[in-house]
Amino acid sequence: MPLQSRFLSQLDVHSEKLLKMFKNRGGQIGRRLGGIIAPMDEDDDVDLGRECVIKALCVYLNEDPENLLREYVAADESLLQESIEETTMGIYVWKHRDDSEKPEDIGIVLESQIVMQDMDSVPLAAAMLFGLIYSLNLNYPAELKxxxxxxxxxxxxLEGNALSKKPKS
Structure with missing residues (x-):
């Protein structure tokens, strides 16, 4: 199965329904979801939209998107290295001071080691992280299960349609 094209195209297929669920969610989580998906209204960038959907999915499932994706400013290189050493599994985005520019680096961390870097986008990094977890038969991190x-x-x-109770709600 072609991981990258399948992941990204299927994410696009499900995005409309997911966005509808996110917008219908009320309360504090609904407000947080609104803040996460708001950049999609201002920018037509497909990758930004996919990134927003992935982050919002974490929040919708009551998981912290910071456990999946951490962003750093270019001046914080030592902080980036410290954080990588403390990371079991995740994606990092190293940005310039100017937020409007393309990130300097996007990569994947497994067991405190950068295993992939110079990725084109956060959604691609999420697809590759999923592929690594799946192909290496690793357990999902508890905080992003x-x-x-x-x-x-x-x-x-993949592997059936039966979800555990939480994602069904």
Whole structure:
């Protein structure tokens, strides 16, 4: 199965329904979701939209998107290295001071080691991280269990349709 094209195209297929769910969510989580998906209204960038959907999915499932994706400013190189050493699994984005520019680097960390870098976008990095977890038969990180379960079973349509109770709600 072609991981990159399948992941990104299926994410696009499900995005409309996911966005509708996010917009219908009320309360504090609904306000947080609104803030995460707001950049999609201002920018037509497909990758930005996919990134917003992935982050919002984490929040919708009551998981912290910071556990999946951490952003750093270019001046914080030592902070980036410290954080990588403390990271079991995740994606990092190293940006310039000017937020409008393309990130300097996007990469994947497994077991405190950068295993992939110079990725084109956060959604691509999420697809590659999912692929690494799946192909290396790693357990999903406990703090992102439901997010990865939805990516596996709903987006990628792998290993059955039965979701645990939390993603069904």
């Amino acid at each position: 439901y997010t990865f379960e939805v990516l596996q079973k709903v987006v990628m349509e």
